[in-house]
Amino acid sequence: MRTKTTVYFFVVLLSWWTSGGTVFFQTEASEENGAQLTHEETITKALQDLGSGNVDTRVGSIMLLGKYKDSLALNGVIRGLSDNHVRVRRAALVSLIEIQAAMPPHAVEKILLLLNDEDAEIRRMVSSSLAMLVNIWNTYSRGSQLIPIRPSLPLQVRQRVINAFLDDDVVVRRNMLSYYFFLRVQLPEPILISLLEDEDDMVRLEALRLAIRITRFTTIMKQADRFSEDSLQSIRLLFTNMLGNQLTSEAIEWLERLQEDSDPEVVNEASLSLFRIAPTLRVARRLTDQVLVRKFNEEQGITFIQSLSILGESAQPLVERLMESDNPAYRLEALRIFLSYADLKRDQRQIETLANDKSDRVRMHVMNFLRAQRDKVPPQLIEGLSYARDEKVRETALALTRYFSDDGAQPLLLDFLIDEQSRLRMLALDELVRRAYSDVREILHLSLDDSDWLIQRRAVSHLIGLHDPEELNYLKGRVEENPKQPLSLYIKDQMLKRLGVQL
Structure with missing residues (x-):
């Protein structure tokens, strides 16, 4: 009974809206009688009421039918779109738009035809729902074709749509312009x-x-x-x-x-705009000065920097001046042009400077560029980046060592072993082990005394993974030397789990 009362209350509220303030009431006795009807009988009764001469009755029937997913009920709602009273048409339109994708496809055409309805509120609702309506139409029409070609709206609908661009109501005109590209009209x-x-x-x-x-x-x-x-x-x-x-x-x-x-x-x-039509270096210098002193708004400054690429190599000095701007958006746009001609060896100092830029976006763009050029990045640049302030920059530099030869990567990896971030030290240790350098055992021994507990554990894991009796004896000696140390307990646990050896 509580559910039925809630539905009834919603019907009353929606009827109030469509009537512009006139509340539609039913007697409690009517509700009790309706509660005894089955769904099919309720739908049949509501469809019969659509022919009533009482507007309130027709509105109530539309709102009731809109609560059912039954095709017969929804067809009744669609009939309401053609009613001669605005309140009934509003109720039908609200009910159909409310169910969106569940709306019967043949209702779309009838709704779009309401773009010339006498009621401005109805025209506003239709025009604000154009994207949804056209998507439903396209999905249905493509699904019924052997070759799924995007269909055009029927001629009568297209004419209504075009006419709606000249609607008396400004909201409708705005909506039509906003959804123009959904409509496929000329x-x-x-x-x-x-x-x-x-x-x-x-x-x-x-x-x-x-x-x-x-x-x-x-x-x-x-x-x-x-x-x-x-x-x-x-x-x-x-x-x-x-x-x-x-x-x-x-x-x-x-x-x-x-x-x-x-x-x-x-x-x-x-x-x-004049510069884009007739670009010259003299004008570019003048505009660059104006950008740097913030004579232009930011969007205009960015547009100018992007247009500098028109001048080719002659604009390079201006681009490099702009990379020193105090505006990070300008530095980023100048950087995009700079990297299009930068040489990783010749411009190493500038790239290192940019990798330490205050702006996250500038630093990230440099890192993305280096990843894309990973086969060409010189070791000297990686070495410089290993001292960058940003941990992400150092991590990128560490990742790039994977593309170096063993001889080229080793000194760089050793530098990363003393990084202040334990995660980077761990990644460097993993890479040293993967490359199987001759002195990796000594490095692992030293890592057992690292200040970070996770690196100590990683060193134990690598030493056990070597399956070298000499290294296993070394770990055994560490346990015997200080059996109560947390690392000793971890070594005993790993030896038992991975090798079945009880220390």
């Missing part, structure tokens, strides 16, 4: 121009972004006067950035005009 130029001239700032901004992505540059340039003087700074910035990708005299003329904008960020963006 916007006619008059509609795109209307959106570019929209009274809403966000609609104009998103329409401009869309026009740039779908390369409608001719359409955009028709509105150049409007964009260059738009009250929204973001639009002027976006327009200015787009002009930097157009190698035309018209784009240059507009950029020169935008260099007189009242907003410094727009002026800077125009300078960057």
Whole structure:
């Protein structure tokens, strides 16, 4: 009875929402009578009530049918989408959107057709659910084809979708622009121009972004006067950035005009765009100076650094200046260019400096580069990195010794045996044992007296693993020398477990 009361309470609340504040009540006697019905009888009764002349009855029936996964019940909910009363249509739409992927595929088309519904709230709900609806449509349509080609929406639906871009409600227009690439429709130029001239700032901004992505540059340039003087700074910035990708005299003329904008960020963006169109070393030097004194915002500074690669080798001195910037984002972008031409032997000092950078991202990028170049990393560079402040850098350097010859790796591994981090000392010890150097036994003996208990245990494990009677006798002597020492107890335990020898 408690469960049925909860369901009833939910139905009342949802009915209140769809009615805009009018609460839908049923008598307690009605609830008791409904409790005696089976699911099938309840569904049948609710379907019959859809033909009632009472709006509250139809709303209640829709919400009740939406609680069942039965196809007959859901078809009844779908019928509600065509009801002549807005409250019933709202209830049907909410019920279907609520079940999402469990929604019958044939309901998608009917829901999308509601994009021209007279009720703005319904249009908002449909437009905000476009991604989910189109995904359901695509999944169903592909599954019913022998060759799974992404299907197009029916012609009538596509027309409704296109018309929705000009909806009177600004929220709907924003939603349509946000989900444009899910819809696979082509916007006619008059509609795109209307959106570019929209009274809403966000609609104009998103329409401009869309026009740039779908390369409608001719359409955009028709509105150049409007964009260059738009009250929204973001639009002027976006327009200015787009002009930097157009190698035309018209784009240059507009950029020169935008260099007189009242907003410094727009002026800077125009300078960057002009540089991308006509890059010169003289201009690059001037812009580098401005970046280093923080005249540009960070995003603009990063864009400029990335564009320096256009100049090739002549930009290398500028790149190396930027690697000394106090902005870690700038250092990272400059580093990306530097590593594209760096020589591991010639530029060893700079690479070591970058491996000790204050920024985690810069250090990590250097390490990733060295791993990718592992066959070319010289021993001298590894030796320098073994003294890096960051443990992860030292660990990377240690891992790179695996690609060296035994003679080249040994002195480096011995350096790592005195690292302040016990984990790195242990890794170095493991590598020395793996390479089976002639003096590895002496090293293992010394490791038995390491300050770290785990390294002592690792040395015992390696010595037992050698299966050398002389080394086993050495361990036995250690036990006899001090039988109560914790290490002696560990040796006795391992000898018994691994060799079956009782000391």
